[in-house]
Every structure is written in C-alpha cells, then in structure tokens.
Amino acid sequence: MAQSVVVDQVSKKFSLHNARTLKQRFVAARKGVAINESFMAIDDVSFDVQEGQSIGLMGLNGSGKSTMLRLINGVLRPDSGEVLVRGRVAGLIEISAGFQKQLSGRENIYLNAALNGMSEAETKGKFDEILDFAQIDKFLDTPVQHYSSGMKARLGFAVAIAADSDVFIIDEVLAVGDPPFKKKCMKRIHEIRSEGRTVLFVSHNTNQVRKLCDRAIVLERGRLVFDGSVDEAAKRLHYDADDDLDPDGSADF
CATH class of the missing domain: 3.40.50.300 (P-loop containing nucleotide triphosphate hydrolases)
Structure with a gap:
C-alpha cells in the first residue's frame, strides 16, 4: 500500500x-520578563x-x-x-478559517471552495449539494459576520466535504x-x-x-x-x- x-x-x-x-x-523590562x-x-x-x-x-x-x-x-x-x-487535501482546520466576515455566505462558499482546490465550475456544479448540507438558505446572502459559530461550522464543513480529495x-x-x-x-x-x-x-x-x-x-x-x-x-x-x-x-x- x-x-x-x-x-x-x-x-x-x-x-x-x-x-x-x-x-x-x-x-516587562522592569520585571525582567523576556x-x-x-x-x-x-x-x-x-x-x-x-x-x-x-x-x-x-x-x-x-x-x-x-x-x-x-x-x-x-x-x-x-x-x-x-x-x-x-x-489533493481538503477539510476544515478551523471553523472560521478562510471566511471573510464582510462577504455573504454565498460568496464565502466560492472562496472556501477555492481554498479547498475546487474550480469555479466545480463549485457551481456542487452548489446545491453544499447548500443542502449546510441548511443556511435564509442567510445565504447575509454577511458571515452575522453567523453563529454553528452556522459557520455547517457552511465550512459542507464546502469541505464537497471537495474531491485524497x-x-x-x-x-x-x-x-x-x-x-x-x-x-x-x-x-x-x-x-x-x-x-x-x-x-x-x-x-x-x-x-x-x-x-x-x-x-x-x-x-x-x-x-x-x-x-x-x-x-x-x-x-x-x-x-x-x-x-x-x-x-x-x-x-
């Protein structure tokens, strides 16, 4: 193997x-701390x-x-x-890693997908699959800075598992x-x-x-x-x- x-x-x-x-x-100098x-x-x-x-x-x-x-x-x-x-490596190292808080959930899907090695065409083809797993439909066009940690985790994980990886x-x-x-x-x-x-x-x-x-x-x-x-x-x-x-x-x- x-x-x-x-x-x-x-x-x-x-x-x-x-x-x-x-x-x-x-x-620090007065206290002798490095x-x-x-x-x-x-x-x-x-x-x-x-x-x-x-x-x-x-x-x-x-x-x-x-x-x-x-x-x-x-x-x-x-x-x-x-x-x-x-x-290819894909996955989620940190809940908020790769997110731009001023961008919407939709925009961050494309951003995170690119970080996981997906092309724009791949992301478009798997967009519905990602959204279905993340279940953030109502907040898709809301800036990520308004997401809870649980919502960020759902979105990040949904993108990570959609990427074809070894x-x-x-x-x-x-x-x-x-x-x-x-x-x-x-x-x-x-x-x-x-x-x-x-x-x-x-x-x-x-x-x-x-x-x-x-x-x-x-x-x-x-x-x-x-x-x-x-x-x-x-x-x-x-x-x-x-x-x-x-x-x-x-x-x-």
Whole structure:
C-alpha cells in the first residue's frame, strides 16, 4: 500500500511577543520578563500514513495538533524536515478559517471552495449539494459576520466535504453545532472513510476517534510520544469516554 502522508523529522517554531506597546516593554523590562520568546510547536516529529488509513491526532490543548494539520495542509511550512502528501487535501482546520466576515455566505462558499482546490465550475456544479448540507438558505446572502459559530461550522464543513480529495482533514469542528448537525457530520466522515480516502481527525472525543480511526498519534508539547491504538492513546491522555455520537449517526444522550 502506498504512503499518503509522510512527515519526516519536522519542526516548527513560533515566537511569542509578550510586550507590544512601549509601556508594556517598559513594564516587562522592569520585571525582567523576556519581551520575545520562542517555542517549538512541532519538535522533530516523524510518522507516515498509508492510503486509506484513518488517523486520530490526539493530545491536550497546546500539544501541536492543529499546527501539524496546517503543515500537512500546506498552510504552514516546516522550519526543518519535510512533509509530503500524495494527492489533493481538503477539510476544515478551523471553523472560521478562510471566511471573510464582510462577504455573504454565498460568496464565502466560492472562496472556501477555492481554498479547498475546487474550480469555479466545480463549485457551481456542487452548489446545491453544499447548500443542502449546510441548511443556511435564509442567510445565504447575509454577511458571515452575522453567523453563529454553528452556522459557520455547517457552511465550512459542507464546502469541505464537497471537495474531491485524497486526504481529508478535520479539526474539532464537531465541538460546536447542534446534535442533528453533529450526527450528520459523523455519518458523512464515516462515508468518506468507507470510500477509501485517507482521514486525519482531531478530536478530544474519544469515542468519535475510536469509531472513525484505525490508529492514534499522540502529541505532547510538540513531540510525538505515542503511535498505536486509540484505546492506549486515550489511557495515556486520561481521556474519559463520554462521547455522545457514533459514526453511524446515532446519538447516546
């Protein structure tokens, strides 16, 4: 089986600016606090994903999960090492990512579709499908700045799943939205997995990861500390199995 994603000794550093104004710099200097600090968001991480595998990327907040997805998606470039991806990548890394709040929902569909590698012709052909999934008909021509987080999630996810992709990535979008939307999303991700596409899924919801993923990778302070079964990853993180959804769309309340 061919490799779909290869992450080879990848590192990514970010800078923290603790003082932006002159006053803040003066106070920081008086207290002996460093004005600029750096930290390793990803620190010498290596792993590979085979075509058709579903990987749960797990870790506590600040562990580097979202940064890793951005590196795989090409939004960020590593400072060292190499990220190789076979085929087209689509998905939703952040609820509001790619949205222009002054533009309408209709205009943002075309914008987000382009960011997911879709041509204007492809977007037109799938426009009704996107709108049907998002169910924001009444607000289609309303600026996105007036949308709730749930509406943004529906719109972003609807565009992401409409894109033909080889690798599908999803980052905590199911943390928002109402139960019917979450059920519909889980069902669609399960279908994408069944189609043989590679899936990279970030969630703190252990049951979601367990049901959707073949394997789990755990990051801790930017370093890879575990690569194996979802159950073992959950034990390592002390996650509670308190999820409310199964991948077939059923709920457990």
